[in-house]
Amino acid sequence: MSLSTEEVKKISLLARLAISDEEAQQYSESLSEIFDLVAQMNAVDTSGIEPMAHPQDISQRLREDVVTASNEREKFQSIAPATEKGLYLIPQVIE
Amino acid sequence: MHNKSLSELASDLKSSAYSSVELTQYFLDRIHQHQPSLNAFITIMDEQALAMAKVADEQIATGSAGALTGIPMAHKDIFCTDGVRTSAGSKMLDNFIAPYNATVVEKLNAAGMPILGKTNMDEFAMGSSNENSFYGRVKNPWDLERVPGGSSGGSATAVAARLAPVATGTDTGGSIRQPASLTGITGIKPTYGRVSRFGMIAYASSLDQGGVFGTSATDCALVLEAMSGFDEKDSTSSEQAVGDFSATLNNSLQGLKIGLPKEYFKEGLDSGVAKVIDEAIAEYKKMGAEIIEISLPNSHLAIPAYYVIAPAECSSNLSRLDGVRYGYRCENPENLQDHYMRSRGEAFGNEVKRRIMVGTYALSAGYYDAYYLKAQKIRRLISEDFKQAFEKVDVIMGPVAPNTAFKIGEKSDDPISMYLSDIYTIAVNLAGLPGMSIPAGQADNLPVGLQLIGNYFDEAKMLNIAHQYQQVTNHHQQMPTAFESTASNKGEA
Numbered sequence: 001m002s003l004s005t006e007e008v009k010k011i012s013l014l015a016r017l018a019i020s021d022e023e024a025q026q027y028s029e030s031l032s033e034i035f036d037l038v039a040q041m042n043a044v045d046t047s048g049i050e051p052m053a054h055p056q057d058i059s060q061r062l063r064e065d066v067v068t069a070s071n072e073r074e075k076f077q078s079i080a081p082a083t084e085k086g087l088y089l090i091p092q093v094i095e
Numbered sequence: 096m097h098n099k100s101l102s103e104l105a106s107d108l109k110s111s112a113y114s115s116v117e118l119t120q121y122f123l124d125r126i127h128q129h130q131p132s133l134n135a136f137i138t139i140m141d142e143q144a145l146a147m148a149k150v151a152d153e154q155i156a157t158g159s160a161g162a163l164t165g166i167p168m169a170h171k172d173i174f175c176t177d178g179v180r181t182s183a184g185s186k187m188l189d190n191f192i193a194p195y196n197a198t199v200v201e202k203l204n205a206a207g208m209p210i211l212g213k214t215n216m217d218e219f220a221m222g223s224s225n226e227n228s229f230y231g232r233v234k235n236p237w238d239l240e241r242v243p244g245g246s247s248g249g250s251a252t253a254v255a256a257r258l259a260p261v262a263t264g265t266d267t268g269g270s271i272r273q274p275a276s277l278t279g280i281t282g283i284k285p286t287y288g289r290v291s292r293f294g295m296i297a298y299a300s301s302l303d304q305g306g307v308f309g310t311s312a313t314d315c316a317l318v319l320e321a322m323s324g325f326d327e328k329d330s331t332s333s334e335q336a337v338g339d340f341s342a343t344l345n346n347s348l349q350g351l352k353i354g355l356p357k358e359y360f361k362e363g364l365d366s367g368v369a370k371v372i373d374e375a376i377a378e379y380k381k382m383g384a385e386i387i388e389i390s391l392p393n394s395h396l397a398i399p400a401y402y403v404i405a406p407a408e409c410s411s412n413l414s415r416l417d418g419v420r421y422g423y424r425c426e427n428p429e430n431l432q433d434h435y436m437r438s439r440g441e442a443f444g445n446e447v448k449r450r451i452m453v454g455t456y457a458l459s460a461g462y463y464d465a466y467y468l469k470a471q472k473i474r475r476l477i478s479e480d481f482k483q484a485f486e487k488v489d490v491i492m493g494p495v496a497p498n499t500a501f502k503i504g505e506k507s508d509d510p511i512s513m514y515l516s517d518i519y520t521i522a523v524n525l526a527g528l529p530g531m532s533i534p535a536g537q538a539d540n541l542p543v544g545l546q547l548i549g550n551y552f553d554e555a556k557m558l559n560i561a562h563q564y565q566q567v568t569n570h571h572q573q574m575p576t577a578f579e580s581t582a583s584n585k586g587e588a
Contacts, residue, residue: 008452015410015455016417016432017448018440027452030510034453037511040399041469044476051471052478054301054331055287055527056551061330075194081424088419091428 001035003028096121097257097581098574101166101314104260108155108165115155115165119148119209121581122167126211126258128582132239135252137172137230138180139212147209154207162317164207169262171250172213173220174200174305175294183296184216184228184246187416187423187442197294198326199263199305206321211259215249218444219413220270220298222246223516226507227446234503235278236575237541241500244274247308251278254308256578261309261318265295266530267302268401269495269520275308275532276495276544281561281571282308283315285554287527288333290319291326299408300331302401302524311571312533312561316340319554333552340555344562349383351560354488356391359519365498367538372494375535375545375564379492382563387488391480396473397522398514403457403470404525410454413447449510478526481548490560491548494519495532499541519546529554533561534570542573 003011005024008031012019019027073086082089096118099107108115123141130136144167151165175181175193177200182188196204204210217227225233225248235243236256243252247264251274254262264271266284275282283306290305297303307322309315320340326332355376360369380386418424418438425441428434443451457466484491496516506513523530528551532544545564549557565571 003456011452011456011459012440012448013436014459015448015451016414016435016439017443017451018436019448023448027449030449031453031456033511034402034449035456037514038399038403038457038466038470041396041403041473044393044396044473046469046472046476049472049475051468052475053471055478055525056333058288058331058333063327072194076420079190079192079194079421081418081421090419091431091434093431 001039002032003035097125098572100311101163101260101317104166105162105164109160115148115151115209116145118165119144119167119211122211122259125581129256129258129578133234133236133252133256134231135215135233135249135256135258136169136212137182137184137215137249140179140210143179144209144211147204151207151209161206163321165209166260167209167211168203168318169211169214169250169253169259170200171216171247171262171264173216173265173296174263175296176200176210176213179213181213181296182229183220184218184230185442185444185447186229189229189423191421195294198291198328199295199322202322203318214247214253214262217246217248218447219296219409220246220265220267221409221446221450223269223273223513224501224506225249226503227444229444232503235500236578237279238500240502241541242277242503244277244496244500246270248274250308251275251280251282254280254310255575257574261307261314263305263322264308265303265305266524267298267405268524269517271306271308272495272520272530272532272544272546273517277500277542279534279542279570279573280308280310281312281315281531281533282306283319283531283554283557284529285319285323286333286529286552288331289323289529289552289554291324291329291332293326293328297412299405300412301408302405304524311565312558313341313344316344316558335552338555340558343555343559346559347383348379348560348563351379351384351490352387352488353379353384354387354389354484354491356389356394356484356491356493358391358394359493363497363518364494365538368494368498368543371536371538371543372545376492378564378568382567389484389488389491391484391522393473393476393480394522397477397525398518400470400473400477400525401521402453402514403466404474406450406454407457407467408454410451410458413451446510474525477522481526481528485550490557493546495544495546499538499543523548527551529557531557531561533564534573536570
């Protein structure tokens, strides 16, 4: 399998990763090699096999919907890149 | 002092041969002395370690000490540590001061173990050589031109050079066992769900599992037991009771059935490594074990399936790192998309970006069935292979890695060749089984590890099997002689 630099650019946009043209070229080579490796799976007939999502096939544990954690907004926001009045700041979205 | 077992250290502390403050200072001195050559640590926690040691000394004085109270240790920098930078080896989290403790840290703090520091690692645990850290490479203490393995290379090097008596690690595809093998120490990754993942920065959630490095199975048994147990904060934590990992260490191995997977001894395995493994198996035979050849016919599919599942889960997990609530944020973003793309593009290293993109593609519209679902079906086949094997044997043994420690730079430009260094370890994570590496000798003057693979929740038995080997051999007592000395500025403690 061969991924073009355009396809890599598209993937990097989906993944929200800024990469240079030079990096896109390098990733197109290494990603193609990885998908060649992964393609070994295609040689196996897996029809009728149940996909395995959890090593012990245990389903997700549920709990009562009750408040358990205390509000630690100030502690959490003290490590944020930019906050104001208890809110996280991001670049303006709405004109 | 740095070659003493945990129980010897505990007994010395109890009899006041030295205090925890003195012991902790001794290891801090060793860390500072060897940090320039090994780079095993990202953060050295002198002040906090000594403060914790002081508290431990008070507990020892009042008789309220446990088996581990006052013995210092190190944590892989993937475990959140309240008030301390927790970087996961990434520029992305270089400024991240964890606001809470991982459950593992919480439990070992409660056991009274002062934290010497946070150890170096491959960025977000992605790597097999510790060359992918924002904080620089870690060196193998047996040969400074070689890698210590990864991703828990800092913890492995710290224990191998006796800079810490024990250290935590995590293992998603071999990241405890492979560095333990390459640095000549004991490392155990328990059954998936045995150790809480809460506060352990996620790479691939269905594979990640915490564990421990030590210089012997006895030491690992004590610390693993203290780390293990159900945690309601981890949705995949097991409710199975932990048990006493030390109680059965001395059980006889007479009649033990050891399975040797023929797929693990084929071409690709270095002949020097193969010889050491054969000798180790012979030793077990002498102890009364029965050797049975088994087959794990789908083991060649482990790496292909892993390189879909792990990147897919990592692309999802690492999407939380968006430069909004914590972590790195780029300068002057033009808009929100530019903010996301440049914050992530500038802060993630090459291998992390590569795996995020592999996972993003594998999960993108139209490809899910062909990649992720297919890989999960293969995962079932691999797991079934082990299930069948464990109907015939008690434990599976083989090499941990196909080679001894490789040279720095040897594989760093070739991702596929790097991935293949985990060929014998990855299947264990896919199945969720416990795995272990114990020192079994050397090839070309470099350590070789023997891998033990147990059935689900068989940690006590694996530790017993490892301990019995360490009773009749001394490979685990070997340390790199260049790190014997301690340049202490506080006097010999």
